[in-house]
Amino acid sequence: MKQIIQDLKNGETILEEVPVPMVKSGCVLIKTSRTLVSLGTERMLVEFGKANFIQKAKQQPDKVKMVLNKVKTDGLKPTMDAVLNKLNQPLPLGYCNVGKVVGVGRGVTEFQVGDRVASNGNHAEYVNLPKNLVAKVPDNVTDEEAAFTVIGSIGLQGIRLLDPTFGETIVVVGLGLIGLVTAELLLANGCNVIGFDFDPEKVRIANEKGIVGINPGEGTDQVKFVESHTKGVGADGVIITASNKSNEIIAQSAQMCRKRGRVILVGVIGLDISRADFYEKEISFQVSCSYGPGRYDEEYEQKGNDYPIGFVRWTEKRNFEAILNAISKGTLDVKPLITERIPLKNYSEIYGDMTNSKSIASILEYDTTESPVNTVTITDKSFEGKKGVIGIIGSGNFTSSTLLPNLKKLNADIKYIASSGGLSSTIMAKRHSIGNSTSNYKEILTDAGVDLVLITTQHHMHAPMVLETMKAGKSVFVEKPLALNEKELEAIITEYNQQNVSVSVGFNRRFAPLAKNMKAQLGNNDAPVNIVATMNAGFISADVWVHDMQVGGGRIIGEACHYIDLCTYFTGSLVKSVCMNAMGTDPQENTDNASILLRYENGSNAVINYFSNGSKAYSKERVEVYSQERTLVMNNWRKLKSYGFKDGRNASSKQDKGHYNQFQELIAQQQKGGSPIIPFKEILNTTKASFAAIESLKQGQWISIN
Template sequence: MKQIIQDLKKGDTILEEVPVPLVKKGHVLIKTAKTLVSLGTEKMLVEFGKANFIQKAKQQPDKVKMVLDKVKTDGLKPTLDAVFNKLGQPLPLGYCNVGEVVAVGKGVTEFNIGDRVASNGNHAEYVLIPKNLVAKIPDNVSDEDAAFTVIGAIGLQGIRLLKPTFGETIVVVGLGLIGLVTAELLKANGCNVIGFDFDSEKIRIAKDKGIIAINPSEGTDQVKFVETFTNGVGADGVIITASSKSNEIISQSAQMCRKLGRVILVGVIGLDISRADFYNKEISFQVSCSYGPGRYDEEYEQKGNDYPIGYVRWTEKRNFEAVLNAISNGSLNVKPLITERVPLNEFEKIYGDMSSSKSIASILEYNSTENPKSTVTINEKSFNKQKGIIGIVGAGNFTSATILPNLKKLGADVKYIASSGGLSSTTMAKQYGIVNSTTNYKEILQDEDVDTIFITTKHNMHAQMVLESMRSNKSVFVEKPLALNTSELDDIIKEYNETEVTVSVGFNRRFAPLAKQMKKALGNDNTPMNIIATMNAGFIPADVWVHDMEIGGGRIIGEACHYIDLCTYLAGSKVKSVCMSSMGLNPQENTDNASILLKYENGTNVVINYFANGSKAYSKERVEVYSQERTLIMDNWRKLRGYGFKKFSKSFSKQNKGHYNQFNELITSQKNGGNPIIPFEEIVNTTKASFAAIESLKQGGWVEIK
């Protein structure tokens, strides 16, 4: 299928060929009929893509500070690699989609195949959308009109926050696409509406809709006009839908208001607010978030859990439905807003020169007759029954930033890369010479050429995919964790014992050059030691999926397992019991501020401090080992110092966490045979230890590993 994307590195807008998404639980697959190009939002993305690096940096000063902090801790090259990797990931454009439902995922009961629906899908021939971001289109509403649903919901959410009442005077600053729709919805709500814009065509359209529309460039003072119109009282409220870097808009908006007036920001403007403008009249100010309640809430959008209507009357989906109803009953007329209709293949007519475009609303028309494919071939290559042919399932940031660059250095043969949406896998396939991009990972399992599966998906998918891979007679490399609970782990152990394939987990720290130096210096005499390992992991917001125990397993199971394995490697022994203490009066099982105590079979004592409340300017990882009157201090995989050793005192290197060595050993083992790169029993022990840490927190004591 075809999809419009924005290349952030080169600045090109591209019509890309990508595999069609596969329907999944809680989602619907939609064949697109029309999409609406939102000139304001998409113009910003396109112009950002075309900007040079200095211009990009000026637009995102907060990101620049993050980059500088990372340079201090990780070094220049790892930081630049991370920045360029991020810029190398294209953005899908568009969020106003109309089409026909062609497949329904498990758990979706409100939609059927054949339904006409509006959603926030991208500019693509097929889109996969969560059910709470989809709304049915009334029979008397055309596809073209329905394409305004999401834009209408953005304006409607601003209105709901303003809470206008019948007869109030409301000012709309900026009569672009969202502004015109907002003004008309306010008028339908019984308000007196004043609109300001510098575009004469938009002023004309607004006046045709009965809106009092003023072009300030013709000499009208906006504040004075509102004062005169309201007999000196001022506007009851202002909705800002403009896009500008100027701080003048927010100042004028406050000045236009009456005492206790309200200002709602829907657009993007300068926000250097003058206290005096808001203080004297006690003006309230609020920023509107997208389509309405539920936006960016994982529970609502991805898991499909609706808010009870008695408590949240207007969710984003119900806002979609309200806009469609307004179009259906004639209180919102969007036809005059359509400037042009363009076939998808001629998309450059819209995106070619957006900076000078006078279009208000451009409609992209779709007429795909091809059968959608879940796999597309990017590069031609034959493998002739070679060993070590890889299929990668998961095309997220870790795959692009770490796995693929290292596999490329090693000259690894990758036949497939899979992603749920198809875009990220296609981008990476082109960049790294991978043969196929797919949205159906089961096609990889069925291919006899592939003997090794890399799994880098969200954590809750790991165990099932590991089992499927083993049952397909494929060896597995799975990015940690191996499993999220004992039941999953038991299934993997049972399957492993019945097959001849290998299972490896991405515990890369033990393969780091400095880790190997530490192991060599300590020796293999099985003498007990004390280890203190600290992960200054950094803060991750509570609503990110890694904290969800069902999806991410929490950061102890999902990330601290790295250091359990590293300590196992250094100790040369296995964990026999675990006790974890967490920060806070009421610690939660998904904590990311905890100290884990480990007792090993050989008497080694370990403390792993996993903290998320430290400064990012400080080293992210540090390991201290105390043994036989000797001490090793490793700092952030860049420095290693030894005290009390006869033949070792210090070592320095570029930051290297062992990924290259890990993959090199894995591929070599897969091609030539040999022992697994990490003994399976150690992988199991580490996984059980991470589970035991959580169990210890619940019980409040030591937990034995069985």
């Protein structure tokens, strides 16, 4: 299928050929017939992409500070690699989609195949959307009209926050697409509406709809006009739908309001607010968030958990339905707003010069006869007769920033890369000359030419995919963790004992050059050691998936397992019991501020401090090992100091956490045979130790590992 994307690195807008996404649980797969180009929002994205590095930095000063801090702790090259990796990830454009349902995911009962629906899907021939971001289109509403659903909901949400009453005078600043729709909805609410815009054509359309449209460019003073029009009272409220960096708009909006008036911001403007403008009249100011309640809420949007209508009357989906109902009844007429209709293949007619475009609403038309294809061939390579041929499932940040660059250095044979949406895998396949991009990972498992599968998906998918891969008779590498609970782990153990395949987990720290140096200096004796390892992990917002115990497993199981494995590597032994204490007064299952104590079978002790409340300017990782009156101190995988060793070897290098060495050994083991790169019993022991840490926190005692 074809999809419009924006390259943030060079600013190019591209019509890309990508696999059709697979319909997911809780979602519907839609075959697109029309999409609406939101010129205001999409123009900003296109212009950001075309900006140079300095201009991009000026637009995001907070990100610049983060980059400078990362340079101090990680070094220049890893930081630049991370920045370029972010810019190399293209952005899908569009969020006003209409089409027919062609697939219904598990748990969806509201929709059936054949339903006409509107959604916030991208400019793509097929889109896969969660059910709460989709609404049915009434029979008497055309696809073109339905394409205005999401744009209308943005304006409607601003109106709901303003809460106008019949007869009030409301000013709409900016009569672009959202502004004109907002103004017409206000008329339907029984309001007197004044609209300001510098475009004569938009003002003309506004006047034809019964809005008092004014062009300030013709010499009209906006504040004085509103005062005159309201007989000196002032506007009851102002909705700002303009896009302008000037601070003048917010000042004028306050000045044209009556005492205790309301100002709602829907657009993007300068917000250097004068206290006096708002103080003297006690004017309220609020920013509207997109389509309505539920926006950016993982529980509502991705998991499909609706808000009770008795408590949240208007969610984003119910706003969609309200707009469609208004179009159906004729209280909202969007047809006069359509400036042009362009076939998808001619998309450049819209995106070629958006800066100077005078279009109000541009409709993209789609060919509805094309059949879905889940795999796209990127490069015509032969993998016949080779060993260590790789299929990658997952194309997130770890894959793009770490996995693929290292595999490229190793000239690895990669036949497939899979992503559920198909876009990110296609971009990475092109960048790294991978044979095929697919949205159906099962094609990797059924291809006899693939013998090694690398899994880098979200954590809750690891264990099920490891099981599927082993059952397909293929060796598997899974980025940590291996499993999220004992039940998943036991299923993996059972299958492992029945299959002649290798299982590896991404515990890369033990492969780092400095870790190997430390192990060599400690020697291969069985003498117990003391270890203090600190992970200054950094704060992650509570709503991020890694904190969800059902999806991410929490940061102890999902991330601290790295250091449990590293301690096991240094001790040369297995963990026999675990005790964990966390910051706070009440035991919690989920924490990312904790100290983990490990007892090893050979008498070694380890303390892992996993903290998220430290400064990002401080080193992220530090390890101290004490043994036989000797000490090793490793700082952030860049420096190593030895104390008390006769032939102590201090070392320093660029930051290297062992990924290259790990994948080099993994591919060599797959091609030539030999022992697993990490003994399976150590992988199991580490995984069980991470589970025991959580159980220790809940029970408040040491937990033994079977």
